[in-house]
Amino acid sequence: MKTETIQSYIDSHFSFFEPDLKKVLIENGTLKTFVADEMLMQTGQNMRSTTLIVEGLVKLYREGDDGNEFFMYYLQPGNACALSMICATKQETSEVMAKAVEPTIGLMIPISLMDTLMKEYKTWYYFVLETYRNRFEELLTVIDNIAFKSMDERLAFYLEKQFKDLKTRSLSVTHGDIANDLNSSREVISRLLKKMEQRGEVALHRNYIQYLK
Amino acid sequence: MKTETIQSYIDSHFSFFEPDLKKVLIENGTLKTFVADEMLMQTGQNMRSTTLIVEGLVKLYREGDDGNEFFMYYLQPGNACALSMICATKQETSEVMAKAVEPTIGLMIPISLMDTLMKEYKTWYYFVLETYRNRFEELLTVIDNIAFKSMDERLAFYLEKQFKDLKTRSLSVTHGDIANDLNSSREVISRLLKKMEQRGEVALHRNYIQYLK
DNA sequence: CAATAAAGGTGACTTAGGTCACCGATGAGT
DNA sequence: ACTCATCGGTGACCTAAGTCACCTTTATTG
Numbered sequence: 001m002k003t004e005t006i007q008s009y010i011d012s013h014f015s016f017f018e019p020d021l022k023k024v025l026i027e028n029g030t031l032k033t034f035v036a037d038e039m040l041m042q043t044g045q046n047m048r049s050t051t052l053i054v055e056g057l058v059k060l061y062r063e064g065d066d067g068n069e070f071f072m073y074y075l076q077p078g079n080a081c082a083l084s085m086i087c088a089t090k091q092e093t094s095e096v097m098a099k100a101v102e103p104t105i106g107l108m109i110p111i112s113l114m115d116t117l118m119k120e121y122k123t124w125y126y127f128v129l130e131t132y133r134n135r136f137e138e139l140l141t142v143i144d145n146i147a148f149k150s151m152d153e154r155l156a157f158y159l160e161k162q163f164k165d166l167k168t169r170s171l172s173v174t175h176g177d178i179a180n181d182l183n184s185s186r187e188v189i190s191r192l193l194k195k196m197e198q199r200g201e202v203a204l205h206r207n208y209i210q211y212l213k
Numbered sequence: 214m215k216t217e218t219i220q221s222y223i224d225s226h227f228s229f230f231e232p233d234l235k236k237v238l239i240e241n242g243t244l245k246t247f248v249a250d251e252m253l254m255q256t257g258q259n260m261r262s263t264t265l266i267v268e269g270l271v272k273l274y275r276e277g278d279d280g281n282e283f284f285m286y287y288l289q290p291g292n293a294c295a296l297s298m299i300c301a302t303k304q305e306t307s308e309v310m311a312k313a314v315e316p317t318i319g320l321m322i323p324i325s326l327m328d329t330l331m332k333e334y335k336t337w338y339y340f341v342l343e344t345y346r347n348r349f350e351e352l353l354t355v356i357d358n359i360a361f362k363s364m365d366e367r368l369a370f371y372l373e374k375q376f377k378d379l380k381t382r383s384l385s386v387t388h389g390d391i392a393n394d395l396n397s398s399r400e401v402i403s404r405l406l407k408k409m410e411q412r413g414e415v416a417l418h419r420n421y422i423q424y425l426k
Numbered sequence: 427c428a429a430t431a432a433a434g435g436t437g438a439c440t441t442a443g444g445t446c447a448c449c450g451a452t453g454a455g456t
Numbered sequence: 457a458c459t460c461a462t463c464g465g466t467g468a469c470c471t472a473a474g475t476c477a478c479c480t481t482t483a484t485t486g
Contacts (some may be wrong), residue, residue, distance in 0.1 A: 004240070065361065068361065070360045070361070095353050119338075129299070132349075133300075136348075138354070139356065143285070144355060146356070148277035148279075
């Protein structure tokens, strides 16, 4: 019953795993559901398992000393949290905060399995390396943006990324939300958005933004 | 002869590698020397080997579109370049620039070996994961600084990191160099340094800075 | 439907930090 | 000793972006 559910999640999002690996994951993994806005991972938390996302959407944030947040990237079904892998392997605490933005289901793999999986299953091994690589690059892109770009460029990049990642042309978000993700302030974002609207790049509405390019 | 040189480098900086692994590295690795200011890796370059640093000092930069540089972290003897590992595995191009700051020797390991090493040698496997983890955290710290901190805090952090990493209380660097690493401008750095000097934290000299805390 | 909260707009102001112009001090090479 | 490049100091100025105050519009709820 529960086994079949896990089976179908793996088949739809991790179909590239070899059959034996799937079997191990089905036997040892457990499903965990998160409601919207629930945290999957908190800064300073100790990891006992690594998480494969099988349903929903997760936002990863870095937290500043004074409690403000900085959005780094999304985790979607088929993704794993690189940080949870690294921390799990090393049994150290998490350095980021992960929050579900919609109801989310994670397949939790106990850390004790990590070493065996890496050694025994080629597809797992490549999946993990691929995950590291993608997140590493994602972080480098984040650094590019905040190190070299001004706020209007960062906003444009942010919006494009949202539209692309979420595969939509209409983004449900308030100006305040964006300001929070970019560690800026609502007024600044509002003003910059208005300029983008004047250039015909977006259409602004209450609680959502349309992409026009 | 050359074999013995590699042997001694490995023994002094990678003594934790298991004997069989050392043998493989000695048989398949080649030493490559870099003069000061030479690049080990350029943005966009394709990687055919992963590099273990056995001598010298390397600075890793992210490059902006307009050619300016942003310092991320040092590689020292005993370190490997996480990026070269990831890119090597995936056979993709490098995303960063690595420059020797003093004469440097790297032990080059052909990418073709990577998979075998990971599977066969536990100490290599842990070394690679440890490398990923450390660099990941280093990048997160970089993001913290540029996302949440003001220039004076970033400068203070930068200096402390230099003094700590280079294990010295007297740093050979010009104000312009620092400005370049932090992607700021010389005048700004000079002014902030002066304030630090007035607070008794550093002593400023031509071409070097002393740490007083 | 009145009350309230949330979202967004806008002008005025402040400030960190980037830029410009120019200076003097230091040190290396001829 | 003279020349020239590099390094660092400084005042004046500019601009992006953060902050404050206050407003209107829209949606929600009792």
